[in-house]
Amino acid sequence: MLKRNAKLALFLSAAFVAQASATAGELTLYTGAGFQGREITLRDATRDLSSSGFNDRGASMVIRSGRWEVCVHADYRDCQVVEAGEYPNLDRLTNQISSVREIGGSSSGGGWNGADERRDDYRDDYRDNNRNNNRNNGRGEGNRGRGRNQEPSVTMFDSPDLRGRSMPVRGEVPNFAQTGFNDLAQSMVVQSGTWEFCQHRNFGGQCRVFGPGEYRYLDRSFQRQISSARVISNDGGGMGRGRGRERDRDGDGRPDGDARRDGVELFSTAGFNGERSQVRDEVRNMEEMNFNDRAASLIVHSGQWEFCQHADFRGQCLTYGPGRYDRLGSLTGQISSMRRVR
Numbered sequence: 001m002l003k004r005n006a007k008l009a010l011f012l013s014a015a016f017v018a019q020a021s022a023t024a025g026e027l028t029l030y031t032g033a034g035f036q037g038r039e040i041t042l043r044d045a046t047r048d049l050s051s052s053g054f055n056d057r058g059a060s061m062v063i064r065s066g067r068w069e070v071c072v073h074a075d076y077r078d079c080q081v082v083e084a085g086e087y088p089n090l091d092r093l094t095n096q097i098s099s100v101r102e103i104g105g106s107s108s109g110g111g112w113n114g115a116d117e118r119r120d121d122y123r124d125d126y127r128d129n130n131r132n133n134n135r136n137n138g139r140g141e142g143n144r145g146r147g148r149n150q151e152p153s154v155t156m157f158d159s160p161d162l163r164g165r166s167m168p169v170r171g172e173v174p175n176f177a178q179t180g181f182n183d184l185a186q187s188m189v190v191q192s193g194t195w196e197f198c199q200h201r202n203f204g205g206q207c208r209v210f211g212p213g214e215y216r217y218l219d220r221s222f223q224r225q226i227s228s229a230r231v232i233s234n235d236g237g238g239m240g241r242g243r244g245r246e247r248d249r250d251g252d253g254r255p256d257g258d259a260r261r262d263g264v265e266l267f268s269t270a271g272f273n274g275e276r277s278q279v280r281d282e283v284r285n286m287e288e289m290n291f292n293d294r295a296a297s298l299i300v301h302s303g304q305w306e307f308c309q310h311a312d313f314r315g316q317c318l319t320y321g322p323g324r325y326d327r328l329g330s331l332t333g334q335i336s337s338m339r340r341v342r
Helices: 002-023 116-132
Strands: 026-032 036-042 060-065 067-073 077-082 085-087 099-103 153-159 163-169 187-192 194-200 204-210 213-215 228-233 264-269 273-279 297-300 305-310 314-320 323-325 337-340
Touching: none
Parallel strands: 204 314
Antiparallel strands: 026 036, 026 060, 060 085, 067 077, 067 099, 153 163, 153 187, 187 213, 194 204, 194 228, 264 273, 264 297, 297 323, 305 314, 305 337
8 A cells, every 4th residue: 555655656747747847848958049059958946057168159039838037147136027938039139148047927918028029029020021032132022012000111230141239120210329229230121111221320321212121141341330210101112112102094014114114213292292203314414404402202124223413423412222212312403413223
């Protein structure tokens, strides 16, 4: 009888331990964004990650079970509570985690101190982008029509291929030095809106226009060069739009005038109104066509075009890809020369 009770006790104890192990929390940290690089899996409270050689190394994280406190300093100081899930980027916690521990109970708040919704939005977009295989060489193609968050928004990354520390942008930023992200961006995702990014603060220096899409590798001349940004169109125009919105009245299966309107159309007022000028070739001086410093909106039907403030492609120049640009930001009423660059 005693032996039977002893065996039963051992069985119940083993079952309890197995159940506890099955429900114990588990957290994995990775040294690279997007779950790349070295990894370490933790199931117990870790007061100081220095002992494992992983202090200030985590750049992405997967919490398979449990609810965890993730801390910037050893001994669980300066912490955030994180629920189970996948986190391909850690924002301010990137390369900052020094201690972690599982905590009990569920949470109706907590999380990323107000950043949960933004992180979830981008994480969903990140998965959708990979699932749809919308990859390109920095042309921003393929990310249209999700309709999830139409407020102009951008996520910038300090490493190529949408990796490293990230910076969400929701409105005009005259000086990125105030955000700690000046001259750091090497790739980005434009979720919505058409944006102007400039090399210097207050929209000075060379500027470029980006529409919705993934820009996994910014041009070398623009990497780690962005100091200011602003929205020039709220409707998400920009690259990859435009021709699909035009009407096919003649029934030839193409938007009206598509065969005739390769190149660029310029308009003297915003919203594609006013006087119109069609351009298919390089123009060194817009005075020759009586349209100098008059353009306020434009449509690029094909190619990548450079538009400059002064004749002979001098002054501030912006590159526009295929799309409809109902406002031109700093170039409004300033275009004096233009040419196709690819």
